[in-house]
Amino acid sequence: xxxxxxxxxxxxxxxxxxxxAGDIIPPAVAFFGAVAVWEVVARVLGLxxxxxxxxxxxxxxxxxxxxxxxxxxxxxxxxxLGGLVIGAVAGILVGGATARFARVRASLLPFAIAANAVxxxxxxxxFNNWFGVxxxxxxAMIAAVLVFFPVMINTVRGLLAVDPAALELMRSYAAPEVRxxxxxxxxxxxxxxxxxxxxxxxxxxxxxxxxxxFAAPRGSLGQYIATQSAFLAFERSWxxxxxxxxxxxxxxxxxxxxxxxxxxxAGARDATT
Amino acid sequence: xxxxxxxxPRAGPPAGEAVVRLSGVSMVFGGDGSAGKRVEALRDIxxxxxxxxxxxxxxxxxxxKSTLLRIVGDLIVPSAGTVTVNDxxxxxxxxxxxxxxxxxxxxxFDWRTVQKNVELPLEIIGTPRAGRxxxxxxxLELVELADFAAQRPWQLSGGMQQxxxxxxxxxxxxxxxxxxxxxxxxxxxxxxxxxxxxHRIWARTGTTVIFVTHSIPEAVFLSTRVxxxxxxxxxxxKVVPIDLPRExxxxxxxxxxxxxxxxxxxxxxxxxEGDPADGASS
Numbered sequence: 001x002x003x004x005x006x007x008x009x010x011x012x013x014x015x016x017x018x019x020x021a022g023d024i025i026p027p028a029v030a031f032f033g034a035v036a037v038w039e040v041v042a043r044v045l046g047l048x049x050x051x052x053x054x055x056x057x058x059x060x061x062x063x064x065x066x067x068x069x070x071x072x073x074x075x076x077x078x079x080x081l082g083g084l085v086i087g088a089v090a091g092i093l094v095g096g097a098t099a100r101f102a103r104v105r106a107s108l109l110p111f112a113i114a115a116n117a118v119x120x121x122x123x124x125x126x127f128n129n130w131f132g133v134x135x136x137x138x139x140a141m142i143a144a145v146l147v148f149f150p151v152m153i154n155t156v157r158g159l160l161a162v163d164p165a166a167l168e169l170m171r172s173y174a175a176p177e178v179r180x181x182x183x184x185x186x187x188x189x190x191x192x193x194x195x196x197x198x199x200x201x202x203x204x205x206x207x208x209x210x211x212x213x214f215a216a217p218r219g220s221l222g223q224y225i226a227t228q229s230a231f232l233a234f235e236r237s238w239x240x241x242x243x244x245x246x247x248x249x250x251x252x253x254x255x256x257x258x259x260x261x262x263x264x265x266a267g268a269r270d271a272t273t
Numbered sequence: 274x275x276x277x278x279x280x281x282p283r284a285g286p287p288a289g290e291a292v293v294r295l296s297g298v299s300m301v302f303g304g305d306g307s308a309g310k311r312v313e314a315l316r317d318i319x320x321x322x323x324x325x326x327x328x329x330x331x332x333x334x335x336x337x338k339s340t341l342l343r344i345v346g347d348l349i350v351p352s353a354g355t356v357t358v359n360d361x362x363x364x365x366x367x368x369x370x371x372x373x374x375x376x377x378x379x380x381x382f383d384w385r386t387v388q389k390n391v392e393l394p395l396e397i398i399g400t401p402r403a404g405r406x407x408x409x410x411x412x413l414e415l416v417e418l419a420d421f422a423a424q425r426p427w428q429l430s431g432g433m434q435q436x437x438x439x440x441x442x443x444x445x446x447x448x449x450x451x452x453x454x455x456x457x458x459x460x461x462x463x464x465x466x467x468x469x470x471x472h473r474i475w476a477r478t479g480t481t482v483i484f485v486t487h488s489i490p491e492a493v494f495l496s497t498r499v500x501x502x503x504x505x506x507x508x509x510x511k512v513v514p515i516d517l518p519r520e521x522x523x524x525x526x527x528x529x530x531x532x533x534x535x536x537x538x539x540x541x542x543x544x545x546e547g548d549p550a551d552g553a554s555s
Contacts, residue, residue, distance in 0.1 A: 165380045172374040175397045187384040
């Protein structure tokens, strides 16, 4: 598992920032160019469908199975969103308590950092057993645990990585601890938290889909991909993967947009300096 | 602008009315049992600072001048000795918000506009919004940055940021302004301009200032008295009264007396004087 995202955060955000309509043209050309090359090469080399389906075949499968794919996407998206919300809220709350109370920090933080290095996805069959094989909740919980650790650790870091001079300043004003949290620590932590949340969107998507590979109802993205692959209907698997990718990218952009909304100064500052 | 009363005109040691009194202040870091080797930072400091004075603390790196400033501001508790500010213990003075602090870095918050940065101390003491906004605007006018109120700190130059920090430090009308090498990070040209600016602000507000600096010309230009400190353990080796005309201008830096005083401070800094008792070699 990846996980602990590095602090000043906005490089990634800026990578996908599209400022003018003209900025869209180069990546669009690159994308459709690559797809065209893929189509041509697959035809010329006569690649078998079950090795690498051609883009047009994938598109056809996509169209033919749209209702089913949309249903599966909605089902899995529910798990991912549930996991994101549960994991992020818990991570921020526990992270806040950990930063606030030195004793909690001393006893909890080493375990959090260790847990962050554990391949949590390996617990998927166990979670299925605990929370129900065909329930959305078991997948949401796997996603939540994956999300929890990076969010918690980055929350702690952001709350603690405050300029010592800022703390001296607040002390010289005899500011109470609550005020220091509100005016210094929390705003300071926001970029750290959002960095973690961006990683979290990817982790939650991976977590939910992989957990579905092990066991889930037919109408879920993970089971759809696994089943179609078992029948060698790879163009359908690819069609489903397009939806999975759309979820991942969409959630990522959602977090970027949310960050701009919550801490507009950070993006603006990084764009100028 | 509420306090037009000029500070006491003379530079000499203050008579009766002292804002700050340090007596027998010593500071030892580490030592008794705790980890790290024992470092004696300050030894037996006595100093009285009169209302409206501008005192510079100058000395070699590591002589404890910043430590002394922090002791006055109750950010550090001394190992021995007493500090009174307005006849109160330093801690009481801090809780009463008698201090304004300016650090080497401006320490402005990017998530606040310039205006909101200046309002911060007023928010802490619970000033209602209208009063906060008016006072912050007044302070920004004082440092001549009223036009930049809506900007973010990173949009300003280093010198402007430091002026915002000064505006913030003055927002509570502090009894004493503590400045820790506030212009140390600025280039020479900006620094000289900031010195003029600070002098103007000081003359207008009548605030008592303690100013830590490495720069002899800066200390002489701004101060009513320059306090020269020895290498560690820091002691006061000399107090040089600055008897230049009260109002300091660009011409001040060209006066013969100014050069004499600069030389006097430089020689005081160079004087061997140190009894090589301990600490010095490490």
